[in-house]
Amino acid sequence: MTILAQFTISSTRLLDAAGEAVAALPPFAQDPKELEALYRAMLLTRAFDTKAIALQRTGRLGTYASALGQEAIGVGVAAAMQPSDVLVPSYREHAAQLWRGVTLKELFLYWGGDERGNDFAVPHEDFPVCVPVGSHAPHAVGVALAFRLRGEKRAAVCVFGDGATSKGDVAEALNMAGVWKAPVVFIVNNNGWAISVPRAKQSAATTLAQKAIAAGIPAEQVDGNDVIAVRFVAERALEGARAGAGPALIEAVSYRLSDHTTADDASRYRDDKEVSAHWAQEPVARLRSYLVHQGLWNTAQEEALLQECSKRVEEAAASYLATPPRPAAAIFDHVYAELPRELAEQREAAIATAEGKP
Amino acid sequence: MTILAQFTISSTRLLDAAGEAVAALPPFAQDPKELEALYRAMLLTRAFDTKAIALQRTGRLGTYASALGQEAIGVGVAAAMQPSDVLVPSYREHAAQLWRGVTLKELFLYWGGDERGNDFAVPHEDFPVCVPVGSHAPHAVGVALAFRLRGEKRAAVCVFGDGATSKGDVAEALNMAGVWKAPVVFIVNNNGWAISVPRAKQSAATTLAQKAIAAGIPAEQVDGNDVIAVRFVAERALEGARAGAGPALIEAVSYRLSDHTTADDASRYRDDKEVSAHWAQEPVARLRSYLVHQGLWNTAQEEALLQECSKRVEEAAASYLATPPRPAAAIFDHVYAELPRELAEQREAAIATAEGKP
């Protein structure tokens, strides 16, 4: 027997659950402003989350997927990106979208069932969230390939969940990215559950990072509740990708503290004890403890920030609610660049019906 | 950084290219009859191959995929199977099919374009060859799951090529097999090429065995030109699967000595030198040398065997050529268990057209 290849999957954590540094922190973490920015972004996401659920419960928003407990993944990854990079997200990455410049109102519009929520002014090249699980992975490879072909120092970032790693699309995309050395970083938001299917029943793989071994792509795991660690490993992978080192995969391990969506009732399949145990790990309190211990944060600042966030969220929500739906004709506006004759007739019919004369 | 998991891919070879034993041979290899059976099966496959190509060249067979150089994979794997196991093969595994009991005539009928070539009397539960690359992998998992659910000590064997490992179906199937500990053994016939795409451009993975790491399935590589090694590792994996140890993947490394199919011209994309170099590795000569060195085989026996094989192949070919095509109505015979009214009308129309009165 000859040994042909060996692989190791390792994990990075810089802050422990109590917010104590357990390893040397990266340079950016020496800058209080940087840390405060990460903290503010996580809190804003949580405020959006709370409001979105409230709106849904009162029938003013559609089914909504909460990011509760996974804010560090979106924020850490987005903070590691350059504005010129492109994000290809799943439906649970509000945190990353907000950091990238998608507005709160656009997010409300999207979850409220209005296509204009995807028409971001900024970040203009980012993809809308992807609902068919894992099907966006090849898009990110295409985007990355475009960068490589144009010789641009940019990278694509594709985020998907633990369940998505079982999907053929993801495996095909990882393999193509590997063969073409495409500048794309895949982030697995492993929140432990795919609706009612726990991580253990999703795959017999010890880690989800090792999915990348099948594609010959470097992979690692990171504590997804440690925003400093997430940003650190994501930055490293992104710099490599932009510099031509090819793709990478990062499994960020966190936990879905909420139901899968507002349409789900996790108590049917998940033990509350498991949930409460994970509250001790959640990323916002963790970074706050660190900031407080470092004397970089106090209750007054916390109060002010909470107020600022809820104010911004309330304003955005009000503006969303005040936005009338698109007119009937709008559903034909962007089917094709130019409206074909047969569709023009259908458009007239739709308008007539809307006006009560079908 | 904490290390979470480590993986090793190793390779097995028992006979070297010259047919010298480079490691202790397994018990079955102590029995001359066993070795002779393996040798005879490889030679019969090669005889079939030669005849099939001749028939195609003279317009009496359809496009055909030669197994030249990969006979040890099919024979070694099939020899490791129990009759009660089920084979789910790709289109290049004539060797395995013949060992399993598919007749030469049935193979000619299939490649000649006649569905009756899939209606094996033996092995009655084996699948027909799969043409859409990789799409049969989940079928094998379903078959294996059926065995497990019924508590039967049987295993499914799924064979596919190096190119197939890039297909999402294969990744999804491996993952499900891993989660369900399904008794299935996946065999990658890595013949170095997927039509014109060389192994190196198919995946950045160092080995194809490591595709299984993504699914948490044990994997290894074997010298696919060493029929003794192939049977040895396949038997080990199959015994484990039947005993409840779950699935396994074996990458058998061989080489496609022929064009991809009779429709292909490999000289357009492949250097002849590469091909001739691989002739030094091919499995038939390798086992012959071993048998001869061991005094188990001589030229007289070789002569006799060659004649016996070509006689069997010629008889089967003649019987295939003497088989008239199915009547027009036959294309409606097995669309459904019962012919729906709308199809009954179409059937009448087909018969009328065939009789010249459309």
Place this chain on the structure above:
Amino acid sequence: MSEVSLVKAINLALRRAMTEDPRVVLLGEDVGVNGGVFRATEGLFQDFGPDRVFDTPLAEAAIAGVSIGLAAQGFRPVSEIQFTGFAYTCIDQLLNHAGRMRARTCGRLTCPMVLRSPAGGGIHAIEHHSESPEAMFAHTPGIKVVIPSSPRRAYGLLLSAIRDPDPVVFLEPTRLYRAAHEEVEDDGNGISLDRCALLRPGRDVTLVSWGSMLTETLRAAEQLTKENIEAEVIDVAVLKPLDSDTILNSVAHTGRLVVVHEAPLTCGFGAEIAARVASRGITTLLAPIERVAGFDTMMPYPRTEGIYMPSVERVVAGAKRTMAFA
């Protein structure tokens, strides 16, 4: 006997089928402990155990492919694709394998499987959760396509689908899951898969539809009576194989046909029905064939979904156009 919802009727049929035939197994995402996101499999994992009901990893193509393997081995897999918008990845397995396994092997291997999936819009769901791809499946040889329109029909049709020796795509109108209630007798009686159902007799115009659009179609029929137009309403129920005769016979006496469906107009199943009537029934037609269907756009996001969905008004208008025709 009590009133049950359509999703409960599905649940009753699944329970009945599993009880009467040990070869019936259920698989899909969240069909186990969770009982399915719509509760179609509620209680079945608890009562039949992990060897009869199993959650799958998130991989629809493999769900279809594994079902093919199970079916070839003599099981009767009933797999759930959580939403039809995620069943497109199953088309390759259905078309290249399930639909032709019997023909390829001259009957040696068969595929008695059911692929269930909630379909259609009108529930203000997030994008990709309101698809109606029935015509794509109906274009696939060797497959049967069934769409129930009421709890009782869902119960009987699903039982027949599970007992059928060939692959069946069974599309359940999500909009009716809880909206439709009806007394359903859990008597194990299936409903034949070779006949359309006449839901309402009428002499003036034939309205043909299936699934949830029968709600609008029947309401339209009611409204039309106010104008002394008696509409006959047919529930296709089994799109493939199609019972053309029932439709042709109806058009033979009404002379007018309106087909109503939610899928985009172009190449929707309404086209097939119209084509058959335009061939066999043309002499009986007194007016142009009307199709009231979804537009050739994607299903809009919830805020404008209503613009897309064929409405009672559109059906009424379509019927009147055929009546107005001289």
Place this chain on the structure above:
Amino acid sequence: MSEVSLVKAINLALRRAMTEDPRVVLLGEDVGVNGGVFRATEGLFQDFGPDRVFDTPLAEAAIAGVSIGLAAQGFRPVSEIQFTGFAYTCIDQLLNHAGRMRARTCGRLTCPMVLRSPAGGGIHAIEHHSESPEAMFAHTPGIKVVIPSSPRRAYGLLLSAIRDPDPVVFLEPTRLYRAAHEEVEDDGNGISLDRCALLRPGRDVTLVSWGSMLTETLRAAEQLTKENIEAEVIDVAVLKPLDSDTILNSVAHTGRLVVVHEAPLTCGFGAEIAARVASRGITTLLAPIERVAGFDTMMPYPRTEGIYMPSVERVVAGAKRTMAFA
């Protein structure tokens, strides 16, 4: 100017498009050094290099998905799916993404991509290599579907497809790749994607077809003249969006319609054409609409493929039935 085969015309159009627009890139299995299994991309890798023409690993869904990413970034990917029987795994990407990217983002992101694939039977190919799924693509909003029937039309239609700002599924009749020869001027002129082509004028019956079936259809038209039946022949060419007017105008003066296609009858694109004529053109119809199509079976293996393929005789018989109708 010399005669070229249809596959050579495709090759010329690809070369022309790549020369005029640096955003055009080709990807697919074996499209590089090998020039494609049918040689459609022959010489292009050698002349444009690995950054314009690249072989992909064996993964059709990802080929479509990667094309979407490239297109959203402003490239004009032209991807080849080696045979249409392997394009079913692309349907999810085309339907859930390519066809609606523009609508989902209100035009912010678009999908100017072409997915090319050899389609159809009659070449005695091994199973799964003779599929005709055009109707499935034509049922997909936001997609255009084009099928050429001759070298000249292949050249012009492909150029327009590549220049089109929206996703186009371009199905190339394998049977005509080498069989069809014609003088093709490599002048860079595209053929408009909003019109059907009238191939042959006639007063008695309208024969509508597309792709390779036009061979049988035109031959049938020839034979019919012997019986003094003058058939008008229309090449649909662009199935989506469909130019109904050309077809309706023809039927308006012939009064008779026969649609010919190779795909299975049920839910084939012929149904859509029949349905439109049965709605808008019914008053002009003098006879039932005939569909001469493949049967609702899988494409049989080569030995009995001929039973399945619509023949000249079947087209002639269909046309005569419409003429015989009084």
